[in-house]
Amino acid sequence: MREGVVPLIGPKELSDLLEGPEPPLMLDVRSDAERRWAHLPDDRHVPIHLLPRETAGLPHDRPIVTYDHFGPDARRAAELLRSRGFDSAAALEGGIDEYARVVDPSLPRYPDGQAEGGLLLQQLPRPGTGCLAYFLGDPVAREAVLIDPGFDTGPYLDALRGGAWHLAAIVETHTHADHLAGHSALHLATDAPIYVSRRSPAQYPHRTLSEGEAIDFGSEELRILETPGHTLDHLTLRIRGSAFVGDTLLIGACGRTDLGDGSPEMLWDSLIGKLMCLPDEVEVYPAHFGPRHSLPTRYVSTIGFERATNEALNQPSREAFVRYMTEGWPPKPTDFEQIVRANLEG
Template sequence: MILEQIATGGCQSYLVGCSDSSSAALIDPEISQIDHYLALAARDGLRIRYLIDTHTHADHFSATRQLARQLAVPVLMYRTSAAPFVDMRIGDGEMVMLGRLRLQVMHTPGHTSDSMCLQIEDSVFTGDTLLIGGTGRTDLPSGDPEALYDSLFQRLLKLEPKVRVFPAHDYKGRQSSTIGEEIASNPRLQKRDRAAFVDMMRELNLSMPRHVTEALRTNMSGGKSVAQLLAEAAARVPFMSLPELKARVEAADEDLIVLDVREREAYESGHVPGARLLPRGQLELRVNQELPDPTRRILTCCELGQVSTLAAATLREMGFPHVVALDGGMKAWRVAAYPLNSGAEP
């Protein structure tokens, strides 16, 4: 078995492959690591055949749907997953084949109702059911401490003590453990009485993941995160640096239209000299009136550089081929002490 472990902060993804057939599965991939996964697969001579999420993630953005479109391979999740883009729904005790490898599913609800673990030879990929020195939380949508107790003590912990444990998260730089080590030393597993375990899980009082609402929305629907939209826009748009724009402003470059896409109050408090105001929320409705010549060179700017990137991408899609975005934003412009005008448009 070929095994690559990829960490993204505390999130852990796994590329698992058969050395004989060169076929592989990618488990719990994270959206920012797509190029890394593909590079590892190419280096190891592997072809990804399955994209697997062990559960509906609430703390990171899954890459399964984007990779499925890119590679034309199926997304695999437990059969009760709500995600509409899942191609292969698999049940408890069922397997998928990777050459000589067998990936067997163990349904382990508790962290989420669709949580599953994957046993491959002497290893088990536990998602968020069992962590190194911990367990998955049960206070997120579809979490259930009673179900987690059963999944752990009646199923997962009955595997051979030597079976290696590879979780979907670890925040201390640890790569793996074993079932035996977790039984012996995992603090949460010392609560072996059902009522004591359930009470402990209900009293953890953990803070919510940073992007929980957005992550659940995108992972359950297959929609795009804000970061993904920004990354896609940035890949389609060229940029201009702050010093370059300053030089063009000072040279009174009449070939460049500076388009400030902030709201009026922000614009009037301070803008690039000569900049026009066209708020992003009105862009599509006013573009024909404000920008009648699609051949003009246009630079978009905003407060932090994100909204202007989206605006530039939109304008390019609408037929303005010479649009660029400012690399940075008005906040950086002010920090650099570059010239500012205030008030309404002249």
């Protein structure tokens, strides 16, 4: 699905509309867990991963305003609705968080991070490169894992020290070709082991991971799926209802296959044979976002939403996907071979 223009409604404007003669239907597209923190009165709840198959029950004769925590999922949901004939669908700008801040301070705000039943999950975006790293922590055991850390390790080390966290593992989803990784510097500073795929040609000290294995930290378990294609050594990491998919699956797209030792055929098999076998509600955390990668400025999706809307996944056949992956891509970055070499040497 193409990115289109979605009307945004600010919190004050929405407040006026809700008190007016024809209030819009407020549609909460967040997960059940998020909804427990707070929601708007008299709204309707359809998690975004269910929305593609549940638009039939929504009214066409009343404006719909979608909302989420900060705004990006709501924009995506409103875009889907507009593409299906809900011409007056719009999104709440800034999400329920901004609404609570500006209009209704009595609404509870989310706590820091996304604490879900004890697991702390934090996205660590790097806007300059469009990369996303992830911090996972068991707050009781104070054990943590870092996934795909960037080269500037200062903020990670500050967070670890500030929270008295023990770093149990540094995990690379794959050999990166577009940014320098920070695994070796973090290892030197913390002594945490670096985990990579058994297929990685990494030359620095590391431990290897294979399909079905797991990394334990605190009372949590990060399980391994091998998803080659973007690169041969690509892993997807599963924990609870989340999947850290690296560049195998991006929001609305997938990672290119011509910067390493991957292939479109392998990628199709990983996408369809592995990731698309996960339940719709599994949250998808990719390694990239934003304009630098021609991606939407969204940080998280779900398997169900990507299954319904992702252009790469909706190619009609393996052959069509291979054509899609080999035609029309921008030129390779000039420095990617040096970056790969530096990341493999550590």
